[in-house]
Amino acid sequence: MSDSALDSILDQYSEDAKKTQKDYASQSKKDKNEKSNTKNPQLPTQDELKHKSKPAQSFNNDVNQKDTRATSLFETDPSISNNDDSGQFNVVDSKDTRQFVKSIAKDAHRIGQDNDIYASVMIAQAS
Numbered sequence: 781m782s783d784s785a786l787d788s789i790l791d792q793y794s795e796d797a798k799k800t801q802k803d804y805a806s807q808s809k810k811d812k813n814e815k816s817n818t819k820n821p822q823l824p825t826q827d828e829l830k831h832k833s834k835p836a837q838s839f840n841n842d843v844n845q846k847d848t849r850a851t852s853l854f855e856t857d858p859s860i861s862n863n864d865d866s867g868q869f870n871v872v873d874s875k876d877t878r879q880f881v882k883s884i885a886k887d888a889h890r891i892g893q894d895n896d897i898y899a900s901v902m903i904a905q906a907s
Contacts, residue, residue: 885899
């Protein structure tokens with residue numbers, strides 16, 4: 781008989797192997813119970829899920845300056861050499877774009893609430 785055959789027989793039928801198998805089974809059962817009791821701190825609790833609320837309005841009757849974000853356009857600088865792409869951006873501030881966004885903000889918010897979509901997505905597509 782080869783050594784590997786003897787080792788497998790001893791592993792299967794020896795008293796130490798049976799004891800080890802029982803210890804392993806009881807330990808794995810204990811580990812499974814411990815894992816189910818641990819809570820993920822990143823997930824909301826059941827109480828938090830029950831008390832969901834709609835987000836607060838970002839404006840009342842007029843657009844508050846602190847609630848608006850600056851809108852900018854980006855231009856890429858042309859590459860000087862044919863093989864080198866610098867990937868640099870210049871920010872071009874546009875007063876017309878900012879006025880347009882402010883003029884449609886209330887309507888976009890109302891339409892977004894009615895149709896369950898984000899107003900910012902509509903504004904970005906319209907700009």
